[in-house]
Amino acid sequence: MNVKLLMGATALVGVLAANPSIALAQTQTDGGAQKSAPTDDEDSTTPKEIVVTGSRIARPNNSSIVPITSISGDQFFQQGRNNIGDILNDLPQLRSTFAQQNPGLGVGIAGLNLLDLRSLGTVRTLVLVNGRRHVPSDILNNASSVDINTIPNDLIDRVDLITGGNSAVYGSDAIAGVVNFVLKKDYSGVQVRANAGISGAGFGANQYASILAGHNFAEGKGNITVHAEYARQERVFGSDIPWYQSADGFGVVDIDPSGLKNGSDGYPDRVYLQDIRSTTINRYGLVPINQPSANPLCGTGIASTNGAPSTVGGVPYSCTYIFGADGRLTPQTGTRYSSGPNSGILGGNGQTGREDKLLSVYPYQQRYNFNLLGHYEFAPALEAFVEAKYVRIDTLGSNAGPSFSQGTYSQFDYRERTRLDNPFLNAADRTTIANAILAAGCNTSLTVTCDSARSFSTSANGVAGGKLNAADIAAISNGSYRFVDARQFADSGIRDEAFRRETFRIVGGLRGTFNDDWNYEISGNYGKFTQRTTTYGYVDKQRFLLSYDAGRNPVTGQIQCRAQFDSAAALPYPNTTTNVARLASDIAACVPYNPFGAADNSAASKYFSYNAVDHARITQFDVSGFISGNTGKFFRLPGGPIQFSLGGEYRSEKALYVQDPFASDPAGYTNA
Template identity: 50%
Template sequence: MAQGSSATPQTTEADRNPEATGEVASSIVVTGSRIRRPNLEANAPITTISGEQFFETGQLSVGDTLNELPQLRSTFSQQNSTRFLGTRGLNLLDLYGLGTQRTLVLVNGRRHVGSDVLSNGVSPDTNTFPTDLIERVDVMTGGASSVYGSDAIAGVVNFVLKQDYEGVQVRGQNGASKYGDAGNRYASILAGKNFADGRGNIAINVEYAQSDDFYGSNRPTMRQNNAFIVVDTDPAGTANGSDGVFDRQFFRDVRSATISLGGQTGIFQSAGNAACGRDAVGAAFVCNMLFQPDGTLVPQTGERIGLGPNGNYVGGNGTSSREGKLLALSPNLERISVNLMGHYEFSPSFVPFWEAKYVRADAYGSQSGPFFSQGTTLGDPGGRERIRLDNPFLSDQARTLLTQQLLATTVNANTGAALTAAQLDAQRAAINAGTFRFNLRRNWVDFGIRDEAIRRETYRAVVGVRGDFNDDWNYELSVNYGEHREKNVVKGNVNVQRYLLGIDTTRDAAGNIVCRSKLNPAGTVDYGADAAILAADIAACVPINPFGQGSVSQAARNYVLMDTVATGKIKQFVASGFVAGDTSAWFELPGGPVGFSVGGEYRREKVYYDLDELTQQGYAFYNAIPTFRAPAFEVKELYGEISVPILKDVPFFKELTANASGRVSDYKGATGTVYTWGTELTWTPVLDIRFRGTYNKAIRAPNVVDLYSEQSQNFAPAPNDPCSLRNIGTGSSYREANCRAAGVPTNYDFVYTSSIELISGGNPNLREETSTSWTVGGVLQPRWIPGLSLSVDYFNIKVDDVITAPSAQQILNACYDAPNLDNPFCGLFTRNGATEGPSGEAAYQVLQGSLQQTTLNYAKLTAEGINAELNYRHDFSWGSAGFKTVYTRMIKRNEYLNPADPSFRNQILEELGDPKNQVNFNGDVKFGKLTIGYQMRWIDKMYLNTYEDYNSVNGLPPQNADYASLKKYPDVFYHDARMGYDVTEKFNIYVGVDNIGNRAPPFGLTGVGAGSGIYDVRGRYGYIGAVAKF
């Protein structure tokens, strides 16, 4: 706190203090090269964050602090890490939104074992990095595979740790939000000792950090669900997708029409009946009724909004899905780390060194909420997820009301499908007999929240030797081994087979409520295809009361709930070595000696992931994921660099230097041998200004997860069915004819309200991704303003053959938008016929679990923009002052993901999470013992939905110009303040407040999505800390 930001884009903290790099004072090694340089400048654009800056906010996560830089996207921050199973607590870095797997993260210029077992297996969790041991972090833009190998496509983030640390430092910090939650605690001890007249050093760092989980129910702006709701649809063929009426309006206190806490049933109505009203376009709303805590049944109240058949409510007696722990804003994370570093110089040519670390991170909490069921969620072939009218737990009052409403409808009460006269008679007969099964839509809070408890352990050791010889040559040999282990226990998961057995109840001859399967085991569907388990589950079955709240007995909970366990491991072994030097002993060019380095590297990685047997067999209410034990990933590489100083100290050429690098990599498997290279040019006409440019060809080899992940059950967000009446006119000119050819009738208008089940997995035949990137810019350091520097750099990154899996939406669209149905995408799913499907699907709906998804090399990504930095630091007679301003203007950010049309551009820029402009300002003023600091972040406006809604792309007109009553989320300013005081030369105390204005995510956003994670959810946040040195 007593010092502000002093790093500049071309001159790092390590540059100013050569001892911090562990090199001799006459030469410097900068990120992006292994050649020592006589000057202080990097050739590639680099933004540097000093280690002290990580304590200038109330953030405890290194990744969250870095994500505030305009170059990084909050794709996987602390607050949005709960989006997927097994990822809570992870913090992964993503340069320019090109993907965490395309940002190479290094520690002291070396690879670090990954932490993301399920997604890519290569991205390190920044929570494993020792905050107090960080000297600086270099963020480099552009490809660097020729220097560092695979994955350096968007750029490199290099964590440089402190070297030769001497003394003892103790630091403590504590903080909480204005709401009294989101507390965090941090404690660190850093100790180091030089010995043998400075030839040796050993340092140890022990850190503890803990952040509390917190929930939407703790936030006044999130206790109720405020959201944009669809209220209008545009007829097919409407110009610009606009009929002059906004499709979405913003409502406050929105309540669900498809689920509740105690049980909800919705009875579909015919278009001619509409007993519960119609939407704005005339469609009949479903008649909803709610089970009260005591099991009585009442109509759902509130103002009906949205589009039928379900719509939404404003106010009333329904659920907002924000109660209690239903909306998790950030997980609980506890971290303990131990780092040991050292080296000893036997002679300048023989300096052994070592690094070792152990990190244990425990993440708790859930955004999954409780188990939920909506009548067809589980896809049970026996239809047992729906409740029979003669269920003995159903009260007479509820049965009477429900029977009356069911008999009044003239369509399929559960799906809205039209019925023939005979079918209607059969439905009414089943209702009167009590055998009819109705949808029960419920968040099962009585089962508790499905909390995840994840323990991640990271071990890493680096052992090597380095040295100088022949005056101007140096070398390094090292072995780097890292291992990530994790164990994920999901508490309160539901055994699906036991749930289906338990809710299907009846009375025995004595009048006791029993599971129906005990009386008729032959009529039970074997959910897990294991007769022995089914028999045991039937024998142990405990009836479950599905109506109301607090009605589930402890015996029923014990029967249906189970803890599921998953374990994973990533192993990484890297052996590398290089030798570097220059030609000063033989010859020099007009600009000086030619510098060079040559080296080699061998890397081997292994990933596995195991789940408990019941989960693998599909009994758990999570994806049925098989054990993943992939073949080892291996690569052997040779690389080299050369730096040619063409001119020096002549008029208009203070410096002119050209650099080149190359690497040949031999990958095991389909990737084979690949080549990468890069060039750089630096021109300094006069001392005050310097121009620089780079061009790089980089690659990302498919990782173990890309190649070998097992084909397994997965779920995709609810797609828009291209054959639905409301979507038929939004595709190609072939779409309608293809839908008719597929047998879908003209009146089909199905709307997905929940995710769609699919089968996804890896592809062992994948090739490498390739990229080209180039940067050009300059640095101004005017001598007449000491301490001031300005850098401006243009960057352009293009990634081809991107490894991705077509989304469910893309597969469906590609099938029906092609000239005919004879295309590969139509074979990747199956549609239902004219009757209800095996898992309760509506007529003509895509069958659950039929859609197949695998990874392919077919997509393209682009990013283009300008990075600018203005830095200043100066000492005055009264003290010192300085600031650092980082600005990024994105010019393009596009994705080409349409498998049917590779040239079809999807503009990401200006959509949520990818603003066009972003600024980060950090400044401080020091008066004697007092330091006052201020930080500001500005995030530009972003569209509510897609750029294409309002703008012409791909030669097409705007797709939905009346998407919502608000076009863009407003721009946002965040203001932070801090103050530090040096009580003595070795003891400093500091206090700070983040988000002084208490800005919450705008217009109902929660901040837990991939895009909305760019916004702060903690609100105003205060912290206090102290540092003591001995």
């Protein structure tokens, strides 16, 4: 079991003094354009709205000492989108580092919306709610960033973005700046909103509904506001998007030798190509037949040249065969390009990697958000306030695709390659593969060229590639030869992550104004975040190899896992005490896997797949207070009174991550 516990506590005390300064604030107009706020001379009659983001010194919005961009909550409302994080990430100040549009940037982050000011990293962007810290939600990223999905959409009054460093005020996590979500304070009335949408091509359906109700009482001294929202977005795969089904991009068409002036021979090394297919893997299976330089049947790759692209001295392309959904073998078609042995290929019958559910573009997400805001003013110098929230977010998504095997021995032994006498292989296709290997005189491989000397992997106890020898030819004759079948195990499901993230937060405190222009606030803030993660589509290494190595029992004639009738195949992997101890039971329960086509492998997949469950939590306790004002009543300098702010903060944060005990052991568990 892998358990990680992180604890931290911070105590800050600060004093700030300043004279009136030049206006640097920015406001966001209803049209979306940004402009500098007017100076005092330009508009002396405009009411002075107080802005506290970035400083505890109360200032009108036209005299902030740091650049602020403010976006009103109405702008989020008018756009009608479900996720405010996606809206904010469209701003030039923010980089879309971890967002709904980027679901595949790492393990454990699908569904998170984290803000990254000026591309300095989410850990350097501080997110506040009403000027106070919020419990983080990114346990597997840096355990310090707030998931913007937990912010209630319709309760936002405005969002202030400070793009100037504010580490002096808030600490090192505000080096890039601060994003402060200011919630509605005195809402009165009832608002019900709902919307639904779907793309014109029929993908990406989403729904949103919210209710907001507030009431002022005691002649405006108090207010209570409640809010609830529900949001849902459907999963989107690459195959759902018509214009994304073709894999287009830059491909290598020229290779320059080293040492050239300006590093180039004047010919473009890469050009933009359309409909790129794979020659190294297929969800139904792909067999590479390496070719000798003397007689390459599928062409020769480009070589390094100081001049126009040339194949002189290049490595021959492997001839590739692919299995169809019916399990039958056919030569791969298309136009090959680039270097050998594994070429690029345009068009034809290979796969793009965007078929079916191979590529996840947008995760599924369902969100429930409940909030309570309240305050009551006993006197101008004494106002009590409270904030409480509960958020539950269920997310399913990842961009890892299915587990796969390419016969490279990077994580398995020799059983990763398929025997010629595998009973699931059609007899005619068995003959085609055997004859093609014998004609080429080369072992199948994605990593070793045909002209290389025969290579043997001692760690995997299997032939890696190179020229055939007598033993290889004999193995082809008796059916024991093992060839590369590069396959994605899409029939076992994609490597997905299901998250249940829950956030609870409560804030309470006192604030007030006295001495005309002095104000203070003291507050306590407790938040707790929990996460339960279930990972799907990963495999138990030992069980996978037992299942993948299928054969026909010579006594019963039945197709079984080879280890069930051949003791030589009854091998633990890796050879650990734990795996040796469970080997007999694993063999007894083994279900053979058919590695050709789209056969029903549900029983075998259930046998060797492992769904890991991890648990995590983050807690935050924060107590802060400040008093600010100016000395206008008793002391003035030639430039005016001294403004000041005196504050202190104590913060304690704890993070705990408990990984599934089997998944934490790389010897038995694989995410390939």
